[in-house]
């Protein structure tokens with residue numbers, strides 16, 4: 001039986017490159033963000049899980065080539081969704097924003 005490839009790091013993951021520097025909390029925060037940054041996401045155009053980060057806030061599908069802007073480290077952010085809804089609402093945008101605020105107030 002082939003030997004299983006041993007993982008180099010147990011829980012430090014992508015932040016193993018920092019060694020013991022910068023403190024645990026800082027390394028954990030970096031890990032959280034960088035894992036999202038490097039992950040693959042569902043393409044809004046072709047539906048395949050092949051959207052990767054191209055560069056800052058730019059995301060590209062490796063299958064169909066669709067390129068779009070989004071969050072810096074995730075393809076879509078909560079603020080982006082709210083902005084999109086307001087844009088799509090056009091002249092009614094103000095009403096929609098009030099609606100969203102009311103919804104959020106209810107959730108809390």
Ligand SMILES: [Zn+2]
Nearest residue numbers: 043046061064
């Ligand atoms: Zn695609």
